[in-house]
Amino acid sequence: MDIKTLQQLVEDTSLEFFGRPFRHKARFNHRLKTTGGRYLLRSHDLEFNQKQLEEHGMEAFIGIIKHELCHYHLHLTKKGYRHRDRDFKQLLKEVGGSRYCEVIPGQRRQEKVKFIYLCNNCGQRYPRKRRVDIRKFSCGKCRGKLKQKSID
Template sequence: MDQLELQRLVERISLEFFGKPFRHGARFNHRLRTTGGRYLLKTHDLEFNPKQLEVYGLEEFIKIIKHELCHYHLHLAGKGYRHGDRDFKELLKKTGGSRYCKALPGQTRRSNRVYLYTCTACGKEYVRRRKVDLNKYVCGACRGPLVLSEMFSRP
């Protein structure tokens, strides 16, 4: 699917499911990684992740288009267009759009690994989600050296 076909598809879905025309631009954005699409508030354009179409097909991609069109039409109407707003949730349910897009293969999920560091001088403990460079960082209380005392996973 090229940009022109995407534009026509978005315009057709807008008229068919929302009863309103889509008068702005729809395009693929290859830089999108963690999202299926994006509504741009300032320009009112829509951007879509082409990998969602490649991996999951047209049916799932149409659900993403509906999701972004919900943002578009509600914002232009001056209603609640954000994910948590009642107007958005109701319109999304009415049109059959997806609440979340599926994760792409190879996409890493946030790790539930937790690191526990202990100061060798005063015994203060630090719990961190990211690894700490022990050559660079010291205890914030006494400036003593830190050691990795435990690494565990949280449910």
């Protein structure tokens, strides 16, 4: 998909689902790795991750466009445009936009668990990337003492 086709798709989606025109620029940003799109507050432009379109298809991509258009239209009408705002959640539900985008395989690195702690009382497991001071912390389930288990 080229930039003109993307611009037209965003404009058409805006008119169809929001009843308002999209008067700014839509473009692809190849540096986006873990997100599907981005609304720029100062310029009111929208940026999209082209890999989301390639990996997950047009239906998922239109969900991302609706999500970013929710930010766009709510910000311009001076309503709650952030993810935590009720206005945003309500509008996103009305238009059927996606709340989260799909993960692109190979984009997010998996951080490995380096430490595993076990509760002496209930046996609850706590996998951790960082070390925990077992003299200060206890089990969140039963308040029992923790012990470090070696990783095999």
